[in-house]
Amino acid sequence: MKLPGEGSALDRFAARLLAQRAYLAEAARRIANLPGPVFEIGLGKGRTYDHLRRLLPQRAIYCFDREHHAPPEESPPAELLVIGEIQTTLPALAARLGAKAALAHCDIGTRKPARDMEFARYLAATLPGLMAAGGIVLGDRPMESKQLQPLPAPDYARPDGIAAWPYYLYRVTASA
Numbered sequence: 001m002k003l004p005g006e007g008s009a010l011d012r013f014a015a016r017l018l019a020q021r022a023y024l025a026e027a028a029r030r031i032a033n034l035p036g037p038v039f040e041i042g043l044g045k046g047r048t049y050d051h052l053r054r055l056l057p058q059r060a061i062y063c064f065d066r067e068h069h070a071p072p073e074e075s076p077p078a079e080l081l082v083i084g085e086i087q088t089t090l091p092a093l094a095a096r097l098g099a100k101a102a103l104a105h106c107d108i109g110t111r112k113p114a115r116d117m118e119f120a121r122y123l124a125a126t127l128p129g130l131m132a133a134g135g136i137v138l139g140d141r142p143m144e145s146k147q148l149q150p151l152p153a154p155d156y157a158r159p160d161g162i163a164a165w166p167y168y169l170y171r172v173t174a175s176a
């Protein structure tokens with residue numbers, strides 16, 4: 001089994017998508033009985049949003065990004081699209097909503113790991129206060145907080161030569 005970074009760009013892309021699919025399914029399963037909206041942090045091209053809305057058809061899924069570059073068919077309705085720097089828009093939306101989120105998917109990775117980790121530290125410090133106890137946070141960067149309990153990785157099938165892509169799953173242990 002190849003480690004991430006060792007395969008071709010195509011292998012790594014396949015590894016990432018398989019991991020996202022499995023982790024999103026696990027996250028959706030874990031919040032089945034927990035009410036609340038969903039935060040999609042990093043709408044990007046809308047791939048994971050499109051998957052999440054099929055897994056959670058009854059939920060309001062608020063999608064955050066600094067710019068809107070998802071195609072219309074993979075974009076949320078205008079009232080659920082939140083454009084701007086997430087460090088500004090996320091607390092503002094949460095204050096307006098009043099409801100605590102059940103799930104936050106943080107797909108924030110770029111080719112600048114130091115900047116990604118700074119953003120991940122911000123999210124780890126901020127999200128627990130915006131989420132219901134028992135809510136789920138998952139994403140492509142590790143997040144450390146006393147209020148985020150790491151959960152085991154879901155088991156999922158991968159074709160030969162496709163590594164397990166690093167993804168991270170947490171349960172919110174307390175809400176501020």
Ligand SMILES: C[S@@+](CC[C@H](N)C(=O)[O-])C[C@H]1O[C@@H](n2cnc3c(N)ncnc32)[C@H](O)[C@@H]1O
Pocket residue numbers: 041042043044045046047048049064065066067084085086087107108109110119
């Ligand atoms: C990896 S992409 C998301 C991919 C997307 N989930 C998909 O499946 O198509 C990360 C996105 O996060 C956005 N982003 C990263 N940091 C941000 C920030 N601080 N504020 C707003 N958007 C940010 C980028 O603009 C980019 O579109």
